Amino acid sequence: METTTATFKENARQALHDSQLQKALGYVRAGFIEKRAKAAEALPEFDAIRDAARDIKNHTLQHLDLYLEAYEEKVRASGGEVHYAETAEEARDLILSICQKAGARTVTKGKSMIAEEIGLNEHLEANGIEPVETDLGEYIIQLRHEPPSHIIAPAVHLTKEQVEESFRQAHTALPPERDLSEPTSLLGEARGVLRRRFLAADVGITGANFLVAETGTSVIVTNEGNGDLTQILPRVHIVIASIEKITPTLNDVSEILRVLARSATGQDMSVYTTFSTGPRRPGDPDGPAEYHVVILDNGRSEMLGTGFQDALRCIRCGACMNHCPVYHAIGGHAYGWVYPGPIGAVLTPKLVGVDQAGDLPNASTFCGRCEAVCPMRIPLPKMMRYWRDREFERHLSPATVRYGIGLWAFFARRPRLYRLATRLAMRVLANRAIGRGRFRSLPLAGGWTAYRDFPAPEGKTFMEMWAKRKNAQ
Amino acid sequence: MSPRDTILAKIRRSLHVDGSDVGRRAIVIARLEGTPRSVVPARGQLPAEERIALFSAMAEKVSATVARVASSQDVPRAVADYLRSRNLPAVLRMGDDPLLAGLPWEQTQVEVNRGPSDGSDAVGLSRALAGVAETGTLVLLSGPDNPTTLNFLPETHIVAVQAEDIAGDYETVWDTIRARYGKGTLPRTVNMITGPSRSADIEQTILLGAHGPRRLHIVVVG
Numbered sequence: 001m002e003t004t005t006a007t008f009k010e011n012a013r014q015a016l017h018d019s020q021l022q023k024a025l026g027y028v029r030a031g032f033i034e035k036r037a038k039a040a041e042a043l044p045e046f047d048a049i050r051d052a053a054r055d056i057k058n059h060t061l062q063h064l065d066l067y068l069e070a071y072e073e074k075v076r077a078s079g080g081e082v083h084y085a086e087t088a089e090e091a092r093d094l095i096l097s098i099c100q101k102a103g104a105r106t107v108t109k110g111k112s113m114i115a116e117e118i119g120l121n122e123h124l125e126a127n128g129i130e131p132v133e134t135d136l137g138e139y140i141i142q143l144r145h146e147p148p149s150h151i152i153a154p155a156v157h158l159t160k161e162q163v164e165e166s167f168r169q170a171h172t173a174l175p176p177e178r179d180l181s182e183p184t185s186l187l188g189e190a191r192g193v194l195r196r197r198f199l200a201a202d203v204g205i206t207g208a209n210f211l212v213a214e215t216g217t218s219v220i221v222t223n224e225g226n227g228d229l230t231q232i233l234p235r236v237h238i239v240i241a242s243i244e245k246i247t248p249t250l251n252d253v254s255e256i257l258r259v260l261a262r263s264a265t266g267q268d269m270s271v272y273t274t275f276s277t278g279p280r281r282p283g284d285p286d287g288p289a290e291y292h293v294v295i296l297d298n299g300r301s302e303m304l305g306t307g308f309q310d311a312l313r314c315i316r317c318g319a320c321m322n323h324c325p326v327y328h329a330i331g332g333h334a335y336g337w338v339y340p341g342p343i344g345a346v347l348t349p350k351l352v353g354v355d356q357a358g359d360l361p362n363a364s365t366f367c368g369r370c371e372a373v374c375p376m377r378i379p380l381p382k383m384m385r386y387w388r389d390r391e392f393e394r395h396l397s398p399a400t401v402r403y404g405i406g407l408w409a410f411f412a413r414r415p416r417l418y419r420l421a422t423r424l425a426m427r428v429l430a431n432r433a434i435g436r437g438r439f440r441s442l443p444l445a446g447g448w449t450a451y452r453d454f455p456a457p458e459g460k461t462f463m464e465m466w467a468k469r470k471n472a473q
Numbered sequence: 474m475s476p477r478d479t480i481l482a483k484i485r486r487s488l489h490v491d492g493s494d495v496g497r498r499a500i501v502i503a504r505l506e507g508t509p510r511s512v513v514p515a516r517g518q519l520p521a522e523e524r525i526a527l528f529s530a531m532a533e534k535v536s537a538t539v540a541r542v543a544s545s546q547d548v549p550r551a552v553a554d555y556l557r558s559r560n561l562p563a564v565l566r567m568g569d570d571p572l573l574a575g576l577p578w579e580q581t582q583v584e585v586n587r588g589p590s591d592g593s594d595a596v597g598l599s600r601a602l603a604g605v606a607e608t609g610t611l612v613l614l615s616g617p618d619n620p621t622t623l624n625f626l627p628e629t630h631i632v633a634v635q636a637e638d639i640a641g642d643y644e645t646v647w648d649t650i651r652a653r654y655g656k657g658t659l660p661r662t663v664n665m666i667t668g669p670s671r672s673a674d675i676e677q678t679i680l681l682g683a684h685g686p687r688r689l690h691i692v693v694v695g
Binding site: 024048069070134 | 475480483485488489498504508511568607610616643647657658661662664666677684685
């Protein structure tokens with residue numbers, strides 16, 4: 001998909017001034033946090049299961065080559081086919097060629113972040129095959145030609161009025177005077193329109209939350225049932241998943257499921273968790289005749305054995321972005337690629353390059369909420385800090401930042417000078433702000449004072465107060 | 474090298490491991506064959522009657538409805554009563570499940586059709602392999618007995634589950650399936666279903682009946 005990570009700052013500025021977006025983001029702040037907290041509280045073992053889930057993934061990543069081989073063998077034994085793609089381009093071409101062989105004209109799609117990552121829809125369209133997104137949120141943004149703004153709630157940036165507008169533009173065969181003022185009527189309309197598409201599709205493409213080595217099974221988790229209709233009705237089912245989705249056993253999957261929905265939406269369990277193994281069996285009255293799995297690397301194998309290996313534990317629940325004050329302020333599009341929020345700030349520089357996406361890890365207050373809620377205990381702030389180091393090392397940060405940090409480093413290495421300088425600065429600022437206690441504007445601090453006042457120092461530095469307290473003891 | 478071999482080689486290089494390492498292989502085989510359990514919540518570990526009560530309560534919490542009958546012979550009447558109480562048409566579709574097929578449907582006014590759904594059915598009836606008390610989840614298997622299309626296409630899905638098949642946790646159900654199909658083997662589709670279909674994609678408001686059934690009614694038998 002198109003990458004706009006390089007213009008992150010401008011994206012963020014626009015997002016902050018987008019009133020529709022700000023209204024829609026209010027629903028994120030209000031909903032997800034409380035629901036997750038309630039669900040976690042209701043399960044006494046929740047934190048112990050997080051530890052267990054982390055350990056399962058760590059074990060799997062350490063033996064990923066062997067579990068991949070075991071998984072592949074099982075898929076073949078059940079009559080399915082496994083294809084490997086090193087790059088996004090290879091994955092797109094593989095899927096296109098399966099669709100072409102099947103003589104496909106339309107394909108239905110369950111929600112898949114990997115399909116977004118490889119830009120699958122654009123590629124199919126360019127080759128005369130119509131992809132139809134079936135997750136309600138994905139369907140809405142497909143109509144609007146927008147990328148998803150959240151990994152589990154792709155249309156979370158939109159208000160119902162915007163959805164109504166898109167439906168009226170797209171569903172021109174329906175009576176124009178129909179009432180679409182409520183979410184329930186919008187849902188009903190999408191259900192009707194998409195039901196026909198489900199029944200007519202030649203190929204169904206889904207992602208996978210897990211690939212199970214024990215049985216050669218792909219697992220999808222949905223609330224709508226769209227992923228299931230996508231994979232049981234067409235003649236061909238294609239699964240697209242990245243290498244780190246491999247999970248050893250059905251018991252391991254069950255353990256991770258216990259933290260997935262609770263962390264994502266606050267549900268104890270999503271409505272549909274579906275385990276698919278191969279094509280339809282002799283005697284089966286339904287299900288696909290062909291079953292293909294496309295396994296994508298796209299840079300992940302290089303994260304193993306590095307400080308980023310932990311990020312491969314991610315199960316894409318979205319809890320980190322649901323709890324992120326930066327995401328709450330700017331939404332997902334500003335991040336400029338597939339994965340927004342803290343996990344995006346960690347993955348994107350790795351997958352598209354720190355030269356393109358160096359601003360993303362800077363968009364953090366380091367409040368630590370993402371790590372505190374991550375069901376897989378991924379140390380997200382630590383990883384963002386790592387990227388900041390790389391960005392600085394590679395001279396990618398702006399000259400003003402480098403100059404400022406250089407200046408600070410000069411003083412920090414000379415403690416007596418540092419103390420003298422800060423003492424002087426504090427005195428001067430305190431004197432100038434007498435009676436007000438704050439500055440409306442300040443030279444060199446326009447970026448701060450444009451939006452809020454700068455609190456004036458009270459006259460003493462921390463070091464002075466520290467020394468005084470120590471002497472008093 | 475094929476993409477497959479390149480990816481495996483890259484993984485091994487990054488991890489500094491060897492694919493032919495006997496010790497590593499033994500660890501992987503032990504996990505795949507031993508299928509160890511990790512932390513299983515205490516919530517579902519209850520005596521039979523309490524477990525069934527928890528299953529029903531959890532299912533109702535996610536907007537399913539639950540009825541209980543003494544024996545499978547009572548299922549047709551329970552289904553007919555449910556359809557009448559909801560003003561739904563007295564016609565349903567089901568597969569060849571022996572428990573459901575052998576029932577006295579002729580004693581009710583319900584018209585019974587057999588086989589997979591093509592999308593034109595109002596009501597689907599299935600039998601679940603099991604229930605899971607910890608989350609009120611049903612587990613259904615594909616095949617001629619219970620076609621998967623019945624789980625998703627009709628607007629109303631009715632599912633019969635035997636009380637003795639309600640387990641405390643998912644792991645117990647996987648053991649049942651391993652015993653029936655053999656280790657390392659699953660039917661084409663295993664559906665875990667927890668309540669009726671829903672979406673919160675418009676303004677984070679939860680609405681029932683997205684693409685799957687709007688109503689899920691569970692009949693606990695025994």
